[in-house]
Amino acid sequence: MRLTRELxxxxxxxxxxxxxxxxxxxxxxxxxAILDHFxxxxxxxxxxxxxxxxxVEARRPLRQDEVQPSLSISELLxxxxxxxxxxxxxxxxxxx
Amino acid sequence: xxxxxxxxxxxAVIGVEVHAELATRSKMFCSCAVVDSTxxxxxxxxxxVCAGMPGVLPVVNRAAVELGVRLALALECEILPQSFFARKxxxxxxxxxGYQISQYEQPLxxxxxxxxxxxxxxxxxxxxxxxxxxxxxxxxxILKDGVxxxxxxxxxxxxxxxxxxxxxxxxxAEEVRAYAMTLRNILRYCGINxxxxxxxxxxxxxxxxxxxxxxxxxGTRTEIKNLxxxxxxxxxxxxxxxxxxxxLREGREVVQxxxxxxxxxxxxxxxxxxxxxxxxxxFPEPDLPPLTLDPAWLEEIRRSLPELPMARRRRFQTQxxxxxxxxEVLTNERVVADYFEAAVAxxxxxxxxxxxxxxxxxxxxxxxxxxxxxxxxxVPVESLVELLSVLDKGTINQLTAxxxxxxxxxxxxxxxxxxxxxxxxxxxxxxxxxxxxxxxxGENPEQVQTYLKGKEALEQWFFGQVMRxxxxxxNPKVVQQILREQLNKLKEQA
Numbered sequence: 024m025r026l027t028r029e030l031x032x033x034x035x036x037x038x039x040x041x042x043x044x045x046x047x048x049x050x051x052x053x054x055x056a057i058l059d060h061f062x063x064x065x066x067x068x069x070x071x072x073x074x075x076x077x078x079v080e081a082r083r084p085l086r087q088d089e090v091q092p093s094l095s096i097s098e099l100l101x102x103x104x105x106x107x108x109x110x111x112x113x114x115x116x117x118x119x
Numbered sequence: 120x121x122x123x124x125x126x127x128x129x130x131a132v133i134g135v136e137v138h139a140e141l142a143t144r145s146k147m148f149c150s151c152a153v154v155d156s157t158x159x160x161x162x163x164x165x166x167x168v169c170a171g172m173p174g175v176l177p178v179v180n181r182a183a184v185e186l187g188v189r190l191a192l193a194l195e196c197e198i199l200p201q202s203f204f205a206r207k208x209x210x211x212x213x214x215x216x217g218y219q220i221s222q223y224e225q226p227l228x229x230x231x232x233x234x235x236x237x238x239x240x241x242x243x244x245x246x247x248x249x250x251x252x253x254x255x256x257x258x259x260x261i262l263k264d265g266v267x268x269x270x271x272x273x274x275x276x277x278x279x280x281x282x283x284x285x286x287x288x289x290x291x292a293e294e295v296r297a298y299a300m301t302l303r304n305i306l307r308y309c310g311i312n313x314x315x316x317x318x319x320x321x322x323x324x325x326x327x328x329x330x331x332x333x334x335x336x337x338g339t340r341t342e343i344k345n346l347x348x349x350x351x352x353x354x355x356x357x358x359x360x361x362x363x364x365x366x367l368r369e370g371r372e373v374v375q376x377x378x379x380x381x382x383x384x385x386x387x388x389x390x391x392x393x394x395x396x397x398x399x400x401x402f403p404e405p406d407l408p409p410l411t412l413d414p415a416w417l418e419e420i421r422r423s424l425p426e427l428p429m430a431r432r433r434r435f436q437t438q439x440x441x442x443x444x445x446x447e448v449l450t451n452e453r454v455v456a457d458y459f460e461a462a463v464a465x466x467x468x469x470x471x472x473x474x475x476x477x478x479x480x481x482x483x484x485x486x487x488x489x490x491x492x493x494x495x496x497x498v499p500v501e502s503l504v505e506l507l508s509v510l511d512k513g514t515i516n517q518l519t520a521x522x523x524x525x526x527x528x529x530x531x532x533x534x535x536x537x538x539x540x541x542x543x544x545x546x547x548x549x550x551x552x553x554x555x556x557x558x559x560x561g562e563n564p565e566q567v568q569t570y571l572k573g574k575e576a577l578e579q580w581f582f583g584q585v586m587r588x589x590x591x592x593x594n595p596k597v598v599q600q601i602l603r604e605q606l607n608k609l610k611e612q613a
Contacts (some may be wrong), residue, residue: 033574035210037210037398037400038210039210056221076203076403076405076409077341077408078404081408082408083178083179083407083408083409085178085179085180085181085184086145086150086178086179086180086181087147087181087182088143088144088180088181088182088183089144089145089150090144090145090150090151090152091150091166092150093151093152093163093164093165093166094165094166094167094170096162096163099162099170099273100162101163107163107270108161108270109160109161110162110259110270110272111163111212111270111271111273112267112268112269112270112271113268113269113270113271114268115214115260115267115268115269116211116212116258116260116269
């Protein structure tokens with residue numbers, strides 16, 4: 024099965040990736056191959072098999088509702104590319 | 120909004136999603152404090168877990184689960200003994216990890232119900248699911264010197280949230296409002312949060328669609344966001360219903376999208392086309408084991424549930440003989456209902472109806488004037504009972520009692536002290552009152568003549584004059600009786 028260009032663009036948009044013309048074509052090939060592989064797996068009848076979400080069945084106790092110290096602002100923002108008024112500064116985000 | 124006749128050919132079908140913050144001390148998956156993000160300094164409660172740094176592990180907050188279960192039980196849901204956390208993937212900078220930890224295939228609870236009360240009577244709204252998730256950070260969009268950018272505050276990121284989703288059972292703006300208010304009352308009763316919509320601890324998002332009446336097929340729906348009051352909720356739904364009906368009548372189509380409510384313009388505005396569920400690429404959260412609920416713990420939470428508003432309302436009607444309206448007003452807020460019951464318990468000599476009237480009338484009026492919540496500390500139960508008892512004994516009259524209550528409210532003083540200070544004690548002394556009555560009749564010969572000629576309604580006017588002369592302190596029953604006597608005497612003489 025070959026993915027359409029539109030679907031590749033849609034997936035790229037969801038991942039917020041900008042693709043060049045050459046990348047769009049390359050990823051279309053690669054994603055199509057991955058999808059084919061999963062389509063083969065789909066052929067197995069797993070009706071009676073409960074899904075396995077994780078390899079190890081661990082039970083972890085719940086945490087008591089207690090407050091511990093947070094990071095200092097300087098620690099938190101140490102690796103931020105851009106900072107203003109003790110906040111992360113990022114490129115503009117438009118809702119529309 | 121104008122009621123248009125052709126609206127009657129259409130029916131609205133509405134489901135509601137509510138996000139409620141849980142009033143825990145710490146966040147959902149880490150030990151950072153939950154702070155009021157509308158006033159706190161930015162980024163003071165953030166750690167590697169809620170900042171989405173690599174190599175960290177989330178650990179579920181027990182109190183958040185408990186509060187979630189409380190609400191699910193209050194909504195008569197089926198609690199799943201095991202539920203799963205899932206990652207909801209999307210890219211938006213208020214979400215530092217690139218995904219939100221939520222619940223998808225097996226939520227905390229499902230199949231509940233909530234009974235609401237509208238002008239048409241009771242209606243049962245089915246609850247589809249209740250699940251736990253985490254809140255996002257806060258973005259501030261800035262335009263300065265022609266440059267536009269956004270700032271991110273992560274205080275709110277990771278605050279526990281409960282998402283409550285109904286089936287599409289609501290059919291009008293009024294019903295949506297009633298549902299939201301009833302749910303808010305329950306959230307407050309169960310101690311899940313403060314219910315403050317302005318602070319965003321409850322966020323309501325209706326999904327609205329319309330269809331021709333009688334049609335089985337659902338229309339295309341839009342989701343409304345940005346609602347921070349019940350009024351905005353009701354207006355936006357009414358607007359959206361009418362907008363969609365107009366489109367259909369013009370032969371146009373409703374686009375599935377998110378629409379924001381613009382309060383100043385009184386309309387909804389297109390925000391973005393909604394991403395489909397499969398766009399979120401949900402998958403089980405590998406960092407969290409399934410959430411398994413111990414039956415003994417569930418039972419313990421069930422036993423700790425308070426009596427809920429609806430049950431309490433019915434009990435108030437049967438036990439105290441209140442009418443439906445008073446019972447509802449008294450039970451909407453737990454603090455008010457508790458206050459009323461404490462007063463009734465302390466004052467077996469007073470009728471519950473009298474106590475209810477004073478709370479719903481005078482006390483609510485005073486609380487409203489200062490614009491806040493019902494604060495029982497302003498007039499402690501004992502003080503109210505004391506005031507109503509002296510009124511009951513006839514030491515003061517009704518009008519004076521109202522004035523005293525207002526004084527008590529502002530000064531915090533108690534009734535007997537105020538009565539003494541201001542000399543407000545009611546006068547029942549026969550001779551003193553007889554003197555006032557004679558004075559009024561003597562000073563108004565014309566009215567007396569008119570009265571004697573048969574205009575008996577003037578008796579009420581004389582009564583008013585006597586009360587005025589007495590500065591409102593005269594016992595009205597005694598005044599009435601003496602006035603009648605003196606007027607009768609004049610009639611005989613005439």
